[in-house]
Amino acid sequence: MGSAQSALNFGAGPAKLPREVLEEVQRDFLSYQDSGMSFIEMSHRGKEYTKVNNDAQSIVRELLNVPANYKILFMQGGGTGAFAAVAMNLMGRTGTADYAVTGTWSSKAAKEAAKYGEVRLVYPQHKKSGSIQDQSTWTLNPNASYVYYCDNETVDGVEFPYIPETNGIPLVSDMSSSIMTKKLDISKFGCIVAGAQKNIGPAGVVVVIIREDLLGNSMKCCPSVFDFTYIAKENSVHNTPATFSVYVMERVLQWIKKNGGLEVMENQAREKCGLLYKTMAESKKFYTCPIDENVRSRMNVPFRIGGGDEKLEELFLQEAEKLRMHQLKGHRSVGGIRASLYNAVTLDDVKLLVKFMIEFQATHGPK
Template identity: 55%
Template structure:
């Protein structure tokens, strides 16, 4: 079997060093003689870990003291409901900037709890972030919601919007911890861990303290940020193992040079693929505008915007034979997608890049 190069969009590749740590600690966590999987969430052992993971989040993102770091169940999609349930009570309305499938899902969920204003006109083609001068923001909104990186469509924000004092809420599920972020510019930052900072089962939420104590009466306790904060994210038995893995991944990021190092690597890896696309004379086609192209998720087609499905199937089959796996585009858009998260190494991306060059050289006359 060939060496595996995993370009999956999520659950995504974890760093090899983290796998080694998990293997070593799985049945004897930090000398306790038992696994964390069978450790009480009320024990000093777990409470110490709970604090350690919060602290590494604060260090990496330089989280201000007036923000809470929370761990919640149900992943990023659970927060699609938690956001309006915790924030929309102030005015009963919220602004959503829909730039791809995930922000579209978030807006749809929010409509269950209040009025949703779509800041940019609805579309079925997501190819970039519209210039903010075209946005229709509601000054009465309880918050403005964005998705900073759309995993399916490969659209990434390259700026922090000016929301004129209305709290900015950001779903960062797929570019969390890939670069430095000024947390003070946001009211809430959240994301599921399984794309770039861990495995499935937990959402990381960073919320400014003045936005607590506003949850709707119908908000389930398990999604209530205020109750979660008061109980230090141990309101019930939390997804302990997922939080543990997230902590080990974040500690790995810290050891590797922090977010500056992650950002530099992300730029190198994504540029390597985009440069091949741009230099292919139209053989490879990237649908996203250059100023909105994701550094984490790179969707592309072969032949044109619609894609040559025969060649794309051959590309994917050949890639898998070489151990380059999980490159198939999302079922809703088709094509090919390479995810180059923090744990994906430059050497692995170079392997994909060489395959793309070789495939182009062999098939360029067919387009």
């Protein structure tokens, strides 16, 4: 594993992108389609970007089978900007919204939304990290403007095994780290937001899929760059968008289609995480995963070594880096190790990680 090509990136985001796409972007970088200009130099009003913008919307609609009564938008501001945008666009109807807090990002989203209206938790403050309370314990407010949840918590390593039932209240989901990794019934959602920088592109663009009847209700305080209604009206080109990020994202989405679409991505995700969880289960508790088995993420796998031995974990990270295995350190708020297994991470990548884990245990584990 000595060449630049073979470096393994298990980062939580910005994350690994398909090498095939990166090579294509590299070839076009100095002269996009033999124009003599780089794509990053081209006008967002020009024919080149107009085509990329429209093609990106079309491939999102095709891959996810998005119904005709939904708009596909691209905006900036990252997932954190989307926390505010969701509230400013959707909470105005009743002034209140329900939030399922299952980890770091849904907690941040709820706190951000509380600036714009009443946020009500669907169950008491989250009791146990690494878990998702069964929906039978939820209490929904029939007057809520929407119900919000984070489909996959990248820090905490939990993923919803189901789509919540909301009794007709619009369902909103942050799918930044699970978008394009499984098939979805989009008609069950009022709105989906997803930062691109994990499964579908580089940082800089957020995909918004929103049902048309939810447009037109933004608060007066909502800036135009976060106003879904205005963004839809302007076809996501109301100001200078993140043109290069949208271009690379469109290439990654075409790569997903070329490589079997969401069915293949879903099967591969299951196989990759299954191998890693199996390795931990067979390690006689040298590697432990603190997540309830029924909600373990397919995308972000946190684990501890030696019962949380920080010196041993630091040694693990140092030795992994020597083997060009990068970004395995757990989030600063929880520590430990975390391997993110997004679409561009291959099964062979995971097999190499598992091989290293087994060898590390043989050397540093109890005899």
